[in-house]
Ligand code: 5GP
């Protein structure tokens with residue numbers, strides 16, 4: 319846990335945030351500034367600063383984040399139409415919250431590349 323980390327504070331319940339999924343490894347909630355009709359974030363309960371900070375022993379957690387992304391897409395009704403999963407890493411990656419998170423975006427078609 320990281321005392322000042324925004325997403326650690328959400329994990330601890332210090333910032334009231336409705337959860338759309340939770341298990342012993344991760345939680346998920348809707349993004350506060352959605353970029354698509356569906357925009358969810360999946361985060362590990364344990365603080366991992368970014369994908370670049372993940373260690374070999376975090377492999378199961380990383381796998382669970384992706385499996386939960388697919389489950390949320392199913393639950394939100396966007397699995398059939400398709401969706402985007404994104405992990406922004408570091409400054410050039412556009413990461414703004416330094417607690418690893420997977421974005422799940424859907425409900426509209428996206429272009430490529432990332433801009
Ligand atoms: P990043 O830019 O680091 O990949 O994504 C961080 C995301 O967290 C952004 O999409 C931003 O809108 C979202 N976010 C930042 N603060 C909060 C918050 O307090 N609550 C929620 N639900 N989302 C947040």
Ligand code: ZN
Nearest residue numbers: 323326365417
């Ligand atoms: Zn954190």
